[in-house]
Amino acid sequence: MSDAVPRRPARCEPEPPDADGLAGALLRWFDGRSRDVPWRGESDPYRIWVAEVMAQQTRIDTVRDYYGPFLERFPDVDSLAAAELDDVLKAWEGLGYYARARRLRAAAREIVSEYGSRLPEEPERLRSLPGIGAYTAGAIASLAFGLPEPAVDGNVRRVLSRLFDLAAPTPAALEGRARAILDIRPDRAADLNQALMDLGSSVCTPTSPACESCPAAGTCVALARGTVSERPPVRSRGPLPHRIVATAVVWRDGRVLITRRPAEGLLGGLWEFPGGKVEAGEAPPEAARRELAEELGVEIEVGEPLGTVEHAYSHFRITLHAYHARLLAGEPRPTAADALAWVRPRELADYAFPAANLRLIERLRDGACTPPSSFG
DNA sequence: AATTCGGGGAC
DNA sequence: GTCCCAGAATT
Incomplete structure (x- = not known):
């Protein structure tokens, strides 16, 4: 995939971020941080899956209030598969995007019937389950099973758009860039994915990013070119009906x-x-x-x-x-x-x-x- | 590629 | 008020 390789820059432009140094910088930064997402330290694929679905389009601080009670109510795939939809929705009440709860239960039933109550490891099989898309499949594959699979969420999209100064990257292009970074340290794919997400949520924020304290500032093309505020582009919406x-x-x-x-x-x-x-x-x-x-x-x-x-x-x-x-x-x-x-x-x-x-x-x-x- | 689908926190 | 969040499914 040619998109995975940074294009050679024109003369007098900054060096492209080399994935090698970037991976190291991300890991050193990540290793020094406190770990406070609710599922950090989890190894049970089921619990990681629940966390990732809850986190879709939802802030971590919001997920925190639902994660523990949900797992207490539905501690494993079998209990979720056997539950009434009404009970799952009650545990989801207030989280929004209620199709997630319905699909989570549907996927649990499929995991019980097709996979012996164990989540599959392959991203393609994860991806085929209801409610698991490209991001969540990559997140489960890397966090739960240690596979070097990209997990491009809104944070990572913003981080990569800036690091490589991409004006309108396709999902495939972003996954290619992420994969190039993971391939430097495939043994630490999970930490690299989380480092990219964590960087986006705490340093490389949508407005007023803290570039002065960014571990990747030295290789950020958008920072060198002064295009950080334009990456990624914002599309304005009309007034709400x-x-x-x-x-x-x-x-x-x-x-x-x-x-x-x-x-x-x-x-x-x-x-x-x-x-x-x-x-x-x-x-x-x-x-x-x-x-x-x-x-x-x-x-x-x-x-x-x-x-x-x-x-x-x-x-x-x-x-x-x-x-x-x-x-x-x-x-x-x-x-x-x-x-x-x-x-x-x-x-x-x-x-x-x-x-x-x-x-x-x-x-x-x-x-x-x-x-x-x-x-x- | 554009829409639908919640709710809340940051600004 | 607007924007965006560890997105997925549908058209």
């Missing part, structure tokens, strides 16, 4: 109605209070009545507001208007949702909810878990 949503907390005999979202798609498999989009020119209570009629086939009376929640997702933001309500006619049947349940307020803690709904549940608890007197 804004959705206004109305939801109903329907009470009956001291229980509230919740519905489960379809497994696929946004917030797949999570529970929520039923409701939907407020159409133009529509008042939120009116929207709540219409949505429950359409989705559950019931007529409701909308009562006093429970509160309003603002919440931002990656690609849009919502304003959530919630109201106490009660049934007037009909027995709810899930059509858009794939299940429903009547639960006591304190039992809500047993179900996995999106963050915005958790804010509503908080308010229910502040209200002593009781409906307005008129809805008792």
Whole structure:
């Protein structure tokens, strides 16, 4: 792969970083650092796999809060494979990207049935499992099995883009550069991968990187050329769409109605209070009545507001208007949702909810878990 | 190559 | 407010 080899520089440009010296510099720097990622020191491939999936697009400090409890709940591949999806999602509640939890469980079942409950070592086989892409396959192969496989995450992409001053590198090009570094010390591939990631998160940061204290500053082409702030390029996004949503907390005999979202798609498999989009020119209570009629086939009376929640997702933001309500006619049947349940307020803690709904549940608890007197 | 898919922390 | 995070899957 020709991309793996740095091109010869034009005259009067800095020497290209030689992978040889670079690997040594990275390892010396890495060896002197405190090791604080939650799975550092782990040798169980299962536990490393769980950590890497949790870490996808998620900060380490966030993963830290979920990692221990998840492993306590699901200590090995077999326990995860045998678990109900609802229970896995509950352990994932608040982490986001809930397809990860569904795929993690699906992959566990495949590992049990196809691999005798042991993760395969080969990157290609890892890559074929649900939820394991190029990065995670390389991370597991190197961290758990010691193979010299690249693991290019967002940090490494930024570090390599700067070290080699690459304006728009393809994934294959980045993996080639990473592999060239690993091949110098294949015996320490895991440490080199982690050094590149750690460097990106602590020194070679997106804005105001600490180049003066970077172990690779001497061979960084972008630093020499003054292009660090342009590597990698930022692509600006447009303004976030804004959705206004109305939801109903329907009470009956001291229980509230919740519905489960379809497994696929946004917030797949999570529970929520039923409701939907407020159409133009529509008042939120009116929207709540219409949505429950359409989705559950019931007529409701909308009562006093429970509160309003603002919440931002990656690609849009919502304003959530919630109201106490009660049934007037009909027995709810899930059509858009794939299940429903009547639960006591304190039992809500047993179900996995999106963050915005958790804010509503908080308010229910502040209200002593009781409906307005008129809805008792 | 572009989109979808969460949530939160840093700035 | 914007950006980005130890990305994967789909189109």
